[in-house]
Amino acid sequence: PGHRQEGPTPGQSQPPAALLGTPGAQGAARPQGVSGAVETHSGVRHPPFSCSPLASQACSAPAPDLGALKRKAGRAAPRPAVHAVLRSLLLYATQRQAGAGRAGGREAAARCPPRPQDGLQGPTRFQLLRARFTGTGREPLKRTREVGRQDQQQPGRGVVAATVHKLLEKTSGAAGQPGPGQEPPCGAQPGRGRPAGRSRVRDILRTLLAAEKPAAPGMPPGGPGASSRAPPRAAGRAGSVLSRLRDKFQQGCLRSEAGVLPLRPEGRKQRPTPRRALLRPVPRMLCTASRASACVCPPPARLLACVAEPPPGAVGPGAAGLGGVQPGHTASLVSQGRPVRVCKARRLRLRRLRRLFLRVPGDTHQKSVKRYIRKGVPLEHRARVWLGVSGAQAQMDRNPGYYQRLLQGESDGSLEEAIWTDMNRTFPDNERFRRGADPCLQRPLFNVLAAYGRHNRDVGYCQGMNFIAGYLLLVTADEEEAFWLLDALVGQILPDYYGPAMLGLRTDQEVLGQLVRTKLPAVAALLDGHGVLWALVVSRWFICLFVDTLPVETVLRVWDCLFSEGSKIIFRVALTLIKQHQASILEASSLPDICEKFRQITRGSFAMECHTFMRKIFSEPGSLPTSSIRRLRARCRAQLLAPQ
Amino acid sequence: MASATDSRYGQKESSDQNFDYMFKILIIGNSSVGKTSFLFRYADDSFTPAFVSTVGIDFKVKTIYRNDKRIKLQIWDTAGQERYRTITTAYYRGAMGFILMYDITNEESFNAVQDWSTQIKTYSWDNAQVLLVGNKCDMEDERVVSSERGRQLADHLGFEFFEASAKDNINVKQTFERLVDVICEKMSESLDTADPAVTGAKQGPQLTDQQAPPHQDCAC
Numbered sequence: 075p076g077h078r079q080e081g082p083t084p085g086q087s088q089p090p091a092a093l094l095g096t097p098g099a100q101g102a103a104r105p106q107g108v109s110g111a112v113e114t115h116s117g118v119r120h121p122p123f124s125c126s127p128l129a130s131q132a133c134s135a136p137a138p139d140l141g142a143l144k145r146k147a148g149r150a151a152p153r154p155a156v157h158a159v160l161r162s163l164l165l166y167a168t169q170r171q172a173g174a175g176r177a178g179g180r181e182a183a184a185r186c187p188p189r190p191q192d193g194l195q196g197p198t199r200f201q202l203l204r205a206r207f208t209g210t211g212r213e214p215l216k217r218t219r220e221v222g223r224q225d226q227q228q229p230g231r232g233v234v235a236a237t238v239h240k241l242l243e244k245t246s247g248a249a250g251q252p253g254p255g256q257e258p259p260c261g262a263q264p265g266r267g268r269p270a271g272r273s274r275v276r277d278i279l280r281t282l283l284a285a286e287k288p289a290a291p292g293m294p295p296g297g298p299g300a301s302s303r304a305p306p307r308a309a310g311r312a313g314s315v316l317s318r319l320r321d322k323f324q325q326g327c328l329r330s331e332a333g334v335l336p337l338r339p340e341g342r343k344q345r346p347t348p349r350r351a352l353l354r355p356v357p358r359m360l361c362t363a364s365r366a367s368a369c370v371c372p373p374p375a376r377l378l379a380c381v382a383e384p385p386p387g388a389v390g391p392g393a394a395g396l397g398g399v400q401p402g403h404t405a406s407l408v409s410q411g412r413p414v415r416v417c418k419a420r421r422l423r424l425r426r427l428r429r430l431f432l433r434v435p436g437d438t439h440q441k442s443v444k445r446y447i448r449k450g451v452p453l454e455h456r457a458r459v460w461l462g463v464s465g466a467q468a469q470m471d472r473n474p475g476y477y478q479r480l481l482q483g484e485s486d487g488s489l490e491e492a493i494w495t496d497m498n499r500t501f502p503d504n505e506r507f508r509r510g511a512d513p514c515l516q517r518p519l520f521n522v523l524a525a526y527g528r529h530n531r532d533v534g535y536c537q538g539m540n541f542i543a544g545y546l547l548l549v550t551a552d553e554e555e556a557f558w559l560l561d562a563l564v565g566q567i568l569p570d571y572y573g574p575a576m577l578g579l580r581t582d583q584e585v586l587g588q589l590v591r592t593k594l595p596a597v598a599a600l601l602d603g604h605g606v607l608w609a610l611v612v613s614r615w616f617i618c619l620f621v622d623t624l625p626v627e628t629v630l631r632v633w634d635c636l637f638s639e640g641s642k643i644i645f646r647v648a649l650t651l652i653k654q655h656q657a658s659i660l661e662a663s664s665l666p667d668i669c670e671k672f673r674q675i676t677r678g679s680f681a682m683e684c685h686t687f688m689r690k691i692f693s694e695p696g697s698l699p700t701s702s703i704r705r706l707r708a709r710c711r712a713q714l715l716a717p718q
Numbered sequence: 719m720a721s722a723t724d725s726r727y728g729q730k731e732s733s734d735q736n737f738d739y740m741f742k743i744l745i746i747g748n749s750s751v752g753k754t755s756f757l758f759r760y761a762d763d764s765f766t767p768a769f770v771s772t773v774g775i776d777f778k779v780k781t782i783y784r785n786d787k788r789i790k791l792q793i794w795d796t797a798g799q800e801r802y803r804t805i806t807t808a809y810y811r812g813a814m815g816f817i818l819m820y821d822i823t824n825e826e827s828f829n830a831v832q833d834w835s836t837q838i839k840t841y842s843w844d845n846a847q848v849l850l851v852g853n854k855c856d857m858e859d860e861r862v863v864s865s866e867r868g869r870q871l872a873d874h875l876g877f878e879f880f881e882a883s884a885k886d887n888i889n890v891k892q893t894f895e896r897l898v899d900v901i902c903e904k905m906s907e908s909l910d911t912a913d914p915a916v917t918g919a920k921q922g923p924q925l926t927d928q929q930a931p932p933h934q935d936c937a938c
Binding site for chain 1: 749750767768769770771772773774775777779792797799800801802804805808809826
């Protein structure tokens, strides 16, 4: 804000008549308004442009004969080598002269006006950046842009002037000069002592100031038309030079991508493209892509378009009657058809995911697929991905019509009765599983379970499969797909979990006990001390695969990995939950306490933030080789079978 | 294994709670006869038709005053499906009371009572007390098992018999209180007769604040 005032106010405070007198006598071609601005801005006591004509002549003296050189170059056009040499010589000479001229005074610059192609150096990118980030700060610059939109010029111009001033101070400081406000450098200025480059920058800036000035203070108040440009009468020779300089400077800004000084509205319009490229590097975008689809941002469900826990109070009807038996996470899992917010990054990621699957449809267990799946599969692609990675799709393709035949096959009374018994007890707080709902998922659920019972007669129906099949139906929305996914789970991924003896399940509970004993001995000691069997605290985790234990979104993320990596994931999740809450569990001093702790650890923010949760399950439990799991399973199975 | 660990937790737990006795009670019976509802009606005095099927095993704790004693009840709710017996029978050991439940509207659940009774005899302590409960007695229209048949079966098996309704809160409290009474009677009877197999562990100095059942030495 200070800088904004710094520009225009001194100019306005000066009586214009007094200003016009002195410089007008010195520089004949100098437009009065411009010179006035210079005086005002650099301080009346030491106008930097008021060097004597003598000095300006001295400045232009060493300049070579540019006209002759140009003519020579033109003649040498047929001979490329000579032409190139002469051109570069010409360029050098022009640059040098331009530099000297600008260092010496405006007359020289006017005599040899710089052309766009002759390499006039704008302020360096570094200087611009510094102007942007130091001193004047970002605030006024931002405001320039904002204000500039409403009001064409005035406030923005002030800030520009202020920024240029700042730059001027810096350059002069760097060149070992006294600040423009302290001592009139008039006499010393023509000297050759300072480096040409720096002085040139300074002078460009000054010229710029001079060009900008009349628009600010010399302008009649409330004249927006006049504010856009210097007065027409000033557009003489020097005026054109100034405008060219200004253009040059603007181009320099654009080129440098710093985008600091929005001098003209047109300039602003040109800017967005390079700026966007600068602000959004590609690698970042990829990173965002993966994170976006893995729903790292709270609320997690929004980006992923998956269902998440409803906010308290927003639970669907029926959940109120739950009576606190189970955490009714599934109450909200009815989101098919909900509008999906698709961001660009996510679309990008999806495309890559799809490409991955298209490229190698058979070998889906490659590393990159695993990596992608660990980051989370979007809900609308879950069915496809699960079918693909679990081999269910292959089974389905190999057995067309099999599911329909199963449905029409002979019925088994006791099997169906057992399934019917659970129909009203599967996600009773989810409206789509309620009797009379439209569409009601009870019939599809029954079909899938009955078909599976007929397909796998050894297993038939086991309580717990109803919850799994229910989730599969919600995700796939297709009976046959749900059936084959259930087959992949029950038949391959979790062998013997649901058989009559439930041996696989009991084995894995014991294996978890062994793993905890190795990795978290304190917890194992606590449970042993209170005689808690692992089956008591974790059986639901294993049987229902965390359904209604963990929040919906987390369960689905766990299942992503379960389908792609197998049952080891269950141990990872269980170990992570226990390890993460070890301190809390160890506070328990009785069996009910322990059970309550194990209930608590599946709730709360840790389980809710599925992205962090999924990262943790692969880091927290540490190494968990399949071979050691296999060994442990063999040992535990032998132990379980031994007493019988 | 389970026996040893169960008895350990019992003793340890009793040491940090303020009660005179702790009884472990199991509710068993076929799937969907209303075990969970029965437990919730008793422990929380609540009922909802929207219970999910019980998977595995769960329990609730309730402390009651009975015969001037603070008695802590640890009531275990089990999954009814037959294949879950491999998991739930591990918890039969150390249980002093059983509520064997059937559904009066479901013949099959009644027919399974005999089988459940065998399970109790096989896996639990000999002195465990059993009550036979016919649940859902509010659904008189759909009744398929008459009260008489229930009573006869209970007499045959040597159990006491109740008909109850968790939904209408009929006989729920009475069932549990009667079971507690029966256990207390059996306990004092055991003390009086000084059966060494039963009282051996109870003769210790901390009898009053010690869990009653000496199931370390029981015949399981």
